[in-house]
Amino acid sequence: MKNRTLKHRLTISLPRLLAVAALCAGALGQAQAQSAPPSRIGFVFTERLMTDSKLAKAADVKIEAEFSRRQKTNKDLLARLKTLSEKLDADAPALVEPERTRRYREVADLEKDVQRTQREFNEDLLQRKSEERANIAQKAYKLIEQIAEQEQLDIVLQESAWSSPRIDITDKVIKLLDK
Numbered sequence: 001m002k003n004r005t006l007k008h009r010l011t012i013s014l015p016r017l018l019a020v021a022a023l024c025a026g027a028l029g030q031a032q033a034q035s036a037p038p039s040r041i042g043f044v045f046t047e048r049l050m051t052d053s054k055l056a057k058a059a060d061v062k063i064e065a066e067f068s069r070r071q072k073t074n075k076d077l078l079a080r081l082k083t084l085s086e087k088l089d090a091d092a093p094a095l096v097e098p099e100r101t102r103r104y105r106e107v108a109d110l111e112k113d114v115q116r117t118q119r120e121f122n123e124d125l126l127q128r129k130s131e132e133r134a135n136i137a138q139k140a141y142k143l144i145e146q147i148a149e150q151e152q153l154d155i156v157l158q159e160s161a162w163s164s165p166r167i168d169i170t171d172k173v174i175k176l177l178d179k
Contacts, residue, residue, distance in 0.1 A: 042148060042156040043163040045170045049140050050133055054178040059132040066128065070121055077117060081110045136177070143176045144169070 050056050088103050095103070147169055148156050156169070 039154040040152060041167050042144075042151065042153040042169045043160065043167045044140075044144060044156060044158055044173055045168070046137070046140075046158050048170050049173060049177065050136060053136070053174045055136055055139070056132075059136065063125070063128050063132060067121070067125055070124075074114070074117055074121055077110075077114050081107070081114050084110060140173055140177060143173050146176070147172055 084103075085107050088100075088107055091103075092100055144156050147153070151169075153169075157163070
């Protein structure tokens, strides 16, 4: 009988023991948190780095110069398609069947060429912009690390729903990117 009572007491006291241990651990963690210095946080608006910095603006000008000739060619091709299509619409009632079919095919082929060149242009432009953004991001990342070390920041965030202007280091990064 003594054996059962002792066993019963142990099972009852084990949950109590765990509760006391959890309370002690929580109090210890709170005491350590109070004695440690507060974390320092920085924030960077990455989209501003990609639009407001001189490096980003120079990249935009460079890309525009690279693609201006292709863009003009695409516009010329589109104008030619429009002219050819309007001429076909005006002439269609008077054309004999084989000539009308030939010209419809010519317009359809030109339309396919316009769509293909426009799609290729957009893909190439997007790829080129992505390359330039990656280059800017790589440089910005190094500068963010440098600022974080200088200001002894514990973490630098890039995305948030809201952030205080007090922790925003975007202007500092832009100034260093512009050098």
